[in-house]
Amino acid sequence: MIRRIVRGLDSRLRLAALMRHSLDHIFPDHWSFMLGEIALYCFIVLVITGVFLMMFFNASAAAVTYHGPYKALEGVSMSAAYRSVLDLSFKVRLGLLMRQIHHWAALVFIAAIVAHMFRVFFTAAYRRPRDINWVIGVTLLILAMANGFFGYSVPDDVLSGTGVRVAYSIVLSIPVIGPWLAFIVFGGRVPTEVMIPRMYGLHVFVLPAIILALLISHLAIIWRQLHTNYPGRGRSDRTIVGSRLWPTYAAKAIGLFFLVFAVLAALGGSVEINPVWIYGPYKPADALPAAQPDWYLGWAEGGLRLFPSFNLHIWNRLVPEVFFPGVLLPLLLFALLYVYPFIDRWVTGDHEQHHVLLLPYQQPLRTALGCAALAFMSVIFVAGSDDVIAVVTGRSVVAIRTALRVAVFIAPVVAALVAWVTCKLLNIRHAD
Amino acid sequence: MTGDQQGNNREASEGSGSFLVTAAFLIAVAGGIAFLYAYWTSANNLFLGVALAVMLGGVGCGLVIWAHRLMENEEVTGPREPLESSIEERELLLEDFLGGEQRIGRRRLLGWMVVAVTSTLAAAFVSVLRSFGQAPTPVLKKAAWKRGDRxxxxxxxxxxxxxxxxxxxxxxxxxxxxxxxxxxxxxxxxxxxxxxxxxxxxxxxxxxxxxxxxxxxxxxxxxxxxxxxxxxxxxxxxxxxxxxxxxxxxxxxxxxxxxxxxxxxxxxxxxxxxxxxxxxxxxxxxxxxxx
Structure with missing residues (x-):
């Protein structure tokens, strides 16, 4: 059977030598190299569950009245989009599980991308020749976050409606072109009839198509360049050490896919996520207290909450407060991420190609920088739930906000110093 | 350790390995049956999710154990081919590519035409964005209330x-x-x-x-x-x-x-x-x- 398939393909495409070569492709074995793989498998799970959801979701803002198994909302007016999510959750067999796996997969997808990015950063894997893949990776992170946002925005519940309004306000705040841009993106003042179909189209087709294309390039490039190796005996820039693709690595990789899917299925079955029926349908005059975005936008939410009440007046024009944390901060952060490998190269003067990684302690300055960035992001992430912290700790929101406004400057410095000193001490120990 | 002992250890490890793989796949089958049962009867979310997890997890564990215990696991070292082409190859490519473009570049009128066509097309495509939203200012500044509204x-x-x-x-x-x-x-x-x-x-x-x-x-x-x-x-x-x-x-x-x-x-x-x-x-x- 296999013999016949191989003969059939080879007699048409002359693949034998190429495929044999591919089976011998060497992959290093290290747990930290699996983070990117986990992201890839989450993407596959997202596509599988997403196709299922697509068969039922109705991307329409048309007003309908709910009649169905969820009695708490009986007779309530809502959008057709929201009703179709209720039906998916309560009427469609397996629908709720698919929804919850889909949402969990999105959360883990972005978590895996971020963890993968930190691994690449702290081992200096972004150096030449893999700087190109760093740039693609940062783009993938941005697209994944955007697609996650569109995904949880389309059900048209109170929480998502609030999120879209905030996003609209951020776009609106951009100097000169903001109003036009916001109206072009959202089709008018939010909420509009067209925003759900638009976000849906982007969510199920445009962004996934771009993500898929970039993902394939990301993998093709690493296939061509070969993976890096951790430093160790017999590791050099001229060799690659690991196990062959066939059969060992392939079995492990496919096994890992099933394990990732299993964890997501367990989460989807046992841990409730985004219960939109509790939030209720979106009404322009309703807002949910303690409303928060999905975790990967927590830093953006925190930025909005932490930034002081500052308006910039230019002549007779206005740059509103949300522009600075809502537009400028993300632009700056992602610009920094994009150019980091090139700044690194310019500062160190290291233009060589590298295939052996560095361990964090071997590069104290980079590690300190990474820890400072991590600390900064953590503080503004925490600020995204300042109201929840206030309730839990019994202190006022004002006090917590003030403390976090101080911490946002101090924490990165402290983190950098601690990291730098730790690296230096480890260096001394390793030298002995 | 003698070669004989190594062989024995290996055999023992393979024996327990194939037992574990079989057990994992059996658990996967049990999970699959539980999933089918849940799907066709109660369709309870928790039951479905756990059964699906057991089914997929069984397959995953089976494959990973198989790879670790029954497949070749020695570390291999391969060469890294240089990623750059030789200078001659690169020069030949540049010659072939730029040779054609230079011939066009000499005709100035054609160069200007390229600019004109690109900018017109870009303007046409960008202006299409106007279809996506109405003018903002009249909406944003439209009166919300007027005198006398109760x-x-x-x-x-x-x-x-x-x-x-x-x-x-x-x-x-x-x-x-x-x-x-x-x-x-x-x-x-x-x-x-x-x-x-x-x-x-x-x-x-x-x-x-x-x-x-x-x-x-x-x-x-x-x-x-x-x-x-x-x-x-x-x-x-x-x-x-x-x-x-x-x-x-x-x-x-x-x-x-x-x-x-x-x-x-x-x-x-x-x-x-x-x-x-x-x-x-x-x-x-x-x-x-x-x-």
């Missing part, structure tokens, strides 16, 4: 000048436009002599009935809460607070602009009506808001 509750009932107790607040809308986003307003009743409104707004709050836009000037969320004791309005999204007594000026949090105030008067039936539009366009700020 204030009604979310249920559509008119609000009389004594309807509210001191220290209470309700959401109100213009009559016939209940639920309107831009016009949603908070009506609050405070002791009239506590109010510190600007001079020109002194008669905007008859009998301590003071009204503000309900849309936060920060990021556009509806204001959720009125704290009676402190006379503060609180936005639930980013915790901005506004002082009702000081014409809803922001007191803490990220918001920088006061909530627009709605001037009120009392009609013949003792009901509250708008004496005009909000003091500024309601909602989050934008570039040409001040003009």
């Amino acid at each position: 204030l009604v509750t979310a249920e559509g009932k008119p609000v009389s000048v004594d309807a509210l107790d001191l220290g209470s607040a309700i959401a109100v809308f213009p009559e016939n436009r209940v639920g309107s986003l831009a016009a949603q307003t908070l009506l609050i009743r405070v002791k009239a002599d506590l109010l510190r409104l600007p001079k020109e707004r002194e008669n905007w709050a008859p009998n301590g009935n003071v009204a503000f836009s309900r849309i936060c000037t920060h990021a556009g969320c509806p204001i959720g809460l009125y704290e009676t004791r402190e006379h503060l309005l609180l936005c639930p999204c980013h915790q901005s607070t506004f002082n009702v007594l000081a014409a809803a000026a922001p007191t803490s949090g990220p918001a920088a602009r006061a909530l627009p105030q709605l001037p009120l008067y009392v009609d013949d039936q003792k009901n509250l009506r708008a004496a005009g539009d909000f003091s500024e366009p309601p909602g989050p700020g934008f570039w040409n808001l001040p003009s």
